[in-house]
Amino acid sequence: MAENFEQHSDISAADLARLNQEAQAEATPSTAKIIWNEFKADKPAMAALIIVVGFIVFVMIGALFINTPKMMETNIMDYFDKPFTDGFWLGADSGGRSVAKQLIVGSRNSIGIAIGLTIISSTFGIAWGLVSGYFSGYIDWGMQRVYDFMMMLPMTMMIIVLVTIIPHYNSVSLTFIFSIFYWEGTSRLIRSRTLAETQKDYVAASKTSGTNHWKIIFKEIMPNISSLIIVDCTLSFAENIGVETGLSYLGFGLPNQTPSLGTMIANANDPSNITLYWWTWLPAALEIVVLCLSISYIGQVLRRAADSSQRQGAAD
Amino acid sequence: MSLVEIKDLKVHYPIRSGFWNRVTDSVKAVDGITFNIEAGETYGLVGESGSGKSTTGKSVVGLEKVTSGSILYNGKDITKADNRRKLDYNRDVQMIFQDSLSSLNPRKRIEDIIAEPLRNFEHLSKDDEKLRVLQLLNIVGLDADALYKYPHQFSGGQRQRIGVARAVATNPKLIIADEPVSALDLSVQAQVLNFMKKIQREFGISYLFISHDLGVVRHMCNNIAIMNRGRLVEIGTREDIYNHPLHIYTKRLLAAIPETNVNQRAAHRASRLAVEKIYEDQQSKYYDEDGMAYPLVQVSPTHSVALPETIAKQLASQEGEVQA
Ligand SMILES: Nc1ncnc2c1ncn2[C@@H]1O[C@H](COP(=O)(O)OP(=O)(O)O)[C@@H](O)[C@H]1O
Numbered sequence: 001m002a003e004n005f006e007q008h009s010d011i012s013a014a015d016l017a018r019l020n021q022e023a024q025a026e027a028t029p030s031t032a033k034i035i036w037n038e039f040k041a042d043k044p045a046m047a048a049l050i051i052v053v054g055f056i057v058f059v060m061i062g063a064l065f066i067n068t069p070k071m072m073e074t075n076i077m078d079y080f081d082k083p084f085t086d087g088f089w090l091g092a093d094s095g096g097r098s099v100a101k102q103l104i105v106g107s108r109n110s111i112g113i114a115i116g117l118t119i120i121s122s123t124f125g126i127a128w129g130l131v132s133g134y135f136s137g138y139i140d141w142g143m144q145r146v147y148d149f150m151m152m153l154p155m156t157m158m159i160i161v162l163v164t165i166i167p168h169y170n171s172v173s174l175t176f177i178f179s180i181f182y183w184e185g186t187s188r189l190i191r192s193r194t195l196a197e198t199q200k201d202y203v204a205a206s207k208t209s210g211t212n213h214w215k216i217i218f219k220e221i222m223p224n225i226s227s228l229i230i231v232d233c234t235l236s237f238a239e240n241i242g243v244e245t246g247l248s249y250l251g252f253g254l255p256n257q258t259p260s261l262g263t264m265i266a267n268a269n270d271p272s273n274i275t276l277y278w279w280t281w282l283p284a285a286l287e288i289v290v291l292c293l294s295i296s297y298i299g300q301v302l303r304r305a306a307d308s309s310q311r312q313g314a315a316d
Numbered sequence: 317m318s319l320v321e322i323k324d325l326k327v328h329y330p331i332r333s334g335f336w337n338r339v340t341d342s343v344k345a346v347d348g349i350t351f352n353i354e355a356g357e358t359y360g361l362v363g364e365s366g367s368g369k370s371t372t373g374k375s376v377v378g379l380e381k382v383t384s385g386s387i388l389y390n391g392k393d394i395t396k397a398d399n400r401r402k403l404d405y406n407r408d409v410q411m412i413f414q415d416s417l418s419s420l421n422p423r424k425r426i427e428d429i430i431a432e433p434l435r436n437f438e439h440l441s442k443d444d445e446k447l448r449v450l451q452l453l454n455i456v457g458l459d460a461d462a463l464y465k466y467p468h469q470f471s472g473g474q475r476q477r478i479g480v481a482r483a484v485a486t487n488p489k490l491i492i493a494d495e496p497v498s499a500l501d502l503s504v505q506a507q508v509l510n511f512m513k514k515i516q517r518e519f520g521i522s523y524l525f526i527s528h529d530l531g532v533v534r535h536m537c538n539n540i541a542i543m544n545r546g547r548l549v550e551i552g553t554r555e556d557i558y559n560h561p562l563h564i565y566t567k568r569l570l571a572a573i574p575e576t577n578v579n580q581r582a583a584h585r586a587s588r589l590a591v592e593k594i595y596e597d598q599q600s601k602y603y604d605e606d607g608m609a610y611p612l613v614q615v616s617p618t619h620s621v622a623l624p625e626t627i628a629k630q631l632a633s634q635e636g637e638v639q640a
């Protein structure tokens with residue numbers, strides 16, 4: 001059969017290397033490259049990216065050098081030390097514990113949970129939405145009833161109940177508990193795009209080319225909704241920082257001896273803290289505002305970059 | 317034995333509704349059609365949009381779950397997924413799609429697009445595979461520098477040629493061409509059709525050529541089936557269909573062929589309106605009381621039409637055809 005092709009085209013094995021080289025010179029940049037160029041062109045976006053990445057790396061590494069149990073010991077002598085006194089850069093709280101150190105360890109805990117939660121819930125939600133949207137029919141119907149059931153559960157109440165009945169929980173188990181309730185939104189979004197994508201002829205062409213369902217779902221369809229996935233993940237991440245913070249603030253997040261951004265902001269529960277001892281809660285609150293703004297700015301740029309490569313994809 | 321024998325094929329789409337997703341009705345996209353495709357020929361399937369042509373084509377290539385009937389390929393019923401798998405069916409039967417942009421994955425480079433069937437069916441070495449892709453590009457008249465580009469960087473005609481290259485990659489026996497040129501400019505249409513003909517000669521491929529335009533089909537097909545609302549209303553050779561059309565629906569399609577000669581536009585328009593008027597007036601004669609086409613009856617060895625026997629014979633003798 002190969003002879004058949006030899007015979008009817010002017011190209012033979014001898015030309016392979018040369019033609020390949022010619023083609024390589026004309027190659028089109030990949031989407032990753034387009035996104036990177038977008039960041040290079042947009043200075044504020046680059047700044048936001050550096051702030052977020054730099055900060056995450058800083059707290060991840062910084063927390064390794066802090067002895068948490070020792071840091072969390074009460075020291076009555078340093079009761080509400082002001083910033084820049086007694087060697088406390090950001091002052092101390094009602095237990096005489098360093099706010100700066102708590103901020104580093106707390107950020108590590110909160111961001112770690114947010115990253116874990118984003119990875120688990122997005123992976124699951126994306127896979128659920130892709131499979132449900134691709135197969136349609138009974139599989140889709142069944143998967144959507146599971147989705148409906150999960151949406152019926154009162155989320156915050158369930159998390160509080162689970163946290164109360166599980167005796168010894170830590171950041172890892174908390175991440176998993178949160179994940180049960182945070183994949184649904186993503187799955188719905190991905191499913192609706194997958195439904196539309198599956199109707200396109202390139203999916204039919206892949207089927208007639210002998211490609212199996214799983215490869216079609218994850219290698220053909222998924223790259224085509226990558227812009228949606230990237231944007232959804234970034235926004236989920238910003239939102240997920242708030243999830244742990246909110247529950248810890250209410251007193252149902254991490255246990256007491258584990259600092260987090262939520263437990264620090266909870267210092268503002270006390271009216272006198274709010275005005276008098278502002279340094280106990282303000283740095284954590286500012287940090288969340290800056291992080292969430294930066295992340296959603298990054299999300300916007302990613303969306304723009306992904307859309308522009310999508311636009312190029314749709315242009316004639 | 318024909319290459320493909322389609323027997324009483326039906327594809328009904330269920331309409332589901334309510335919480336329990338029960339079937340409440342169905343769309344009869346294809347409703348009992350029978351025809352054969354011979355090896356090496358181009359078989360035309362023509363009808364207005366919505367008449368079920370694409371559904372028929374997709375059933376033949378194995379993309380559609382058929383409701384009943386059979387499709388025999390070399391004597392084996394390929395409506396069963398199991399048989400298709402055993403035969404490596406899609407190595408032999410491929411498809412060219414109408415919308416060239418939608419049929420090429422926008423996130424894949426041309427090399428990966430054309431190589432996809434090769435990777436699944438032939439397992440060539442990396443160099444052999446690349447060589448085959450380059451040869452295929454060359455056969456459809458594209459340069460090697462297309463290799464690492466994306467579909468959107470090509471014009472409609474070029475993209476359709478990439479679609480043709482992918483379809484011939486595994487040297488198939490039959491290609492379903494679903495309105496392959498309908499989305500293209502007239503000048504580009506001829507170009508793509510010529511490539512398809514050239515490839516047919518060189519590789520001995522059969523086409524099931526689907527179109528809504530009898531004008532395009534004329535230069536491609538030896539045998540033609542006319543489809544109307546899921547049923548066939550007329551089958552015949554090119555000569556039968558173009559020179560002795562019997563069914564009013566066929567006559568209407570013939571009248572709808574765009575007239576390129578400017579001087580005859582007015583005359584053409586008048587004749588089209590006349591046919592349209594007959595169609596309006598005589599619908600009840602050509603369709604049964606439910607508005608569906610009658611079963612086919614043979615009026616000559618090659619020519620069948622969906623009419624009650626007496627009317628068919630009468631019309632055929634008026635047309636001066638030789639009786640079977
Ligand atoms: N997946 C589907 N579900 C329900 N109805 C469909 C589906 N695909 C096609 N149809 C219907 O079947 C009929 C025939 O469609 P199609 O085969 O695409 O016609 P054609 O290719 O001749 O334009 C149309 O009425 C169309 O609406």
Ligand SMILES: [Mg+2]
Pocket residue numbers: 366369370371494
């Ligand atoms: Mg169609």
